[in-house]
Amino acid sequence: EVQLVESGGVLVQPGGSLRLSCSASGFVFGAYAMHWVRLAPGKGLEYVSAISSSGDKTYYAGSVEGRFTVSRDNFQNTLYLQMNSLRTEDTATYYCVKETLRQDQLRSGLDYWGQGTLVTVSS
Amino acid sequence: DIVMTQSPLSLPVTPGEPASISCKSSQSLLHTNKYIYLDWYLQKPGQSPQLLIYLASNRASGVPDRFSGSGSGTDFTLKISRVEAEDVGVYYCMQALQRPFAFGQGTKLEIK
Numbered sequence: 509e510v511q512l513v514e515s516g517g518v519l520v521q522p523g524g525s526l527r528l529s530c531s532a533s534g535f536v537f538g539a540y541a542m543h544w545v546r547l548a549p550g551k552g553l554e555y556v557s558a559i560s561s562s563g564d565k566t567y568y569a570g571s572v573e574g575r576f577t578v579s580r581d582n583f584q585n586t587l588y589l590q591m592n593s594l595r596t597e598d599t600a601t602y603y604c605v606k607e608t609l610r611q612d613q614l615r616s617g618l619d620y621w622g623q624g625t626l627v628t629v630s631s
Numbered sequence: 632d633i634v635m636t637q638s639p640l641s642l643p644v645t646p647g648e649p650a651s652i653s654c655k656s657s658q659s660l661l662h663t664n665k666y667i668y669l670d671w672y673l674q675k676p677g678q679s680p681q682l683l684i685y686l687a688s689n690r691a692s693g694v695p696d697r698f699s700g701s702g703s704g705t706d707f708t709l710k711i712s713r714v715e716a717e718d719v720g721v722y723y724c725m726q727a728l729q730r731p732f733a734f735g736q737g738t739k740l741e742i743k
Contacts, residue, residue, distance in 0.1 A: 617685030
C-alpha cells in the first residue's frame with residue numbers, strides 16, 4: 509500500500525525557516541517524480557514545487573522561487589521542502605504528492621497524496 | 632507560465648442531474664507526443680485531493696464511469712453524467728505540460 513506521511517508543520521514567525529519531510533513507502537520511491545502542493549485557508553490548491561525521480565531537476569512556483577528548496581533522499585525514501593523567509597501568505601496545509609507513469613511511460617497524473625501538514629506563519 | 636481558468640466557480644446540482652465544468656488554459660496543452668497534458672482532481676470535504684482524469688480524457692483507477700473528460704488545445708470539460716451526493720467537493724483542473732504545473736481556481740460542487 510502506498511503511503512505518504514508529511515511532518516514538520518508548525519507555527520513559525522514571519523521571516524523564519526522550516527523544513528517539511530515526507531516519508532514514502534509502498535512503492536519504488538526513486539522511480540517517480542514527487543511534488544509539493546498547498547492549500548491555504550479559504551483558497552484553492554496551489555502548486556508549489558517538483559523534483560525529478562533522481563533529484564537532478566527541480567521546479568518552483570513563482571511565489572516560492574528563491575525561498576523554498578525541494579530535495580529528496582532516495583535511500584531514505586524521503587522528500588523534503590526547505591522553507592526560508594516565510595511569509596504570512598505561506599500559511600497552508602502542504603501535501604506531498606507522487607506522480608505516476610503508465611506502462612508506456614506516459615505520465616498519468618498525481619495519483620497519491622499525503623494527508624498534509626499544516627504550516628502557520630504568524631507573529 | 633500557463634494560467635488555468637475554470638467556470639463556474641460554484642455549481643449547485645440536483646442529485647441525478649448532469650453537471651459540467653469548463654477549464655481553459657492560456658496556452659495549448661498539446662504535447663509533442665500528441666497527448667494533452669491536462670488532469671482533473673477532486674477534493675472532498677476533509678480529505679486530500681484525488682485524481683479523477685489524466686491526459687484530458689483518461690479515468691484514473693477506481694473512478695466511476697459517470698465522470699468523463701474531454702477537450703483539446705486550450706478548452707476542456709469535465710462532465711458528470713448523473714451527480715451523486717458523494718460527488719460534493721471542489722474540482723480542479725491542472726496543466727501538466729510545463730513545470731511548474733498550475734491549477735485552476737477550483738469549482739465547488741454542492742447538492743441542491
